[in-house]
Amino acid sequence: MGVFTFINEYISTVPPARLFKALILDxxxxxxxxxxxxxxxxxxIQGDGGAGTIRQINFIEGNYAVVGFIGIKSRVDELNKETFTYRYSIIDLDEKFESIVHEVKFEPTLDGESKNKVKDMYYTKGDVELKEEDVKARKGIVLGAFKATEAYLLKNPNAYA
Structure with missing residues (x-):
């Protein structure tokens, strides 16, 4: 089994509490x-949104080839509204992965903005090799969701305030 870790940081002018409410809680x-x-x-599918909740993310047909799945199930492992941290695992994986875990943290900056970290850990089965370009599409969806949410919050200053 191999472990492949990718860490990305994003800076936003939106405070962490608003990003967390919009991008994680809602x-x-x-x-x-x-x-x-x-x-x-x-x-x-199961739960109340907190730890232990199982969610199904369904992709638009035609895009599943980009991410490798028509839909994915995820389990919330940690959700902390005070520290703006969120950890979830992708479940019901194919033959290449033991598990995929994502950790997200929204941190305030001194000027009221946010520094946002996403850590992705891919646990592969056997001798499967995983390269960064293999997860590029999945990272693109995460970044797309982040950027779309940020743009929405900037256009709508009272949303998720």
Missing amino acids: SRNLVPKLMPQAIKSIDI
């Missing part, structure tokens, strides 16, 4: 509206 409602070309829906 993602199932907001993200499909902001990214209708990629995401069909985000449904809660």
Whole structure:
């Protein structure tokens, strides 16, 4: 088994509390509206949104080839509204992966903006080699959701305030 870790940081003029509310707490409602070309829906299968919740993310047909899945199931492992941290695992994976874990943290900066970190850990089965270009499309969807949410919040200063 191999472990491949990718870390990305994004800076935003939007404070962490607003980004966290919109992008994490209300993602199932907001993200499909902001990214209708990629995401069909985000449904809660089990739970109340907190730790242990199982969600199904359904991609628009035709885009599944880009991300490698028609839909994915994820389990919320940690959700902390005080520290703006969120950790989830992709479940029901194919034969290449043991697990895929994503950790997201929104940190305030001294000037009221936010520094946002996303750490992706891919645990592969056997001797599967994973290169950064293999996860480029998945990273693109995450960055697309972040940028679309940021743009929405900047245009709508009272949303998720």
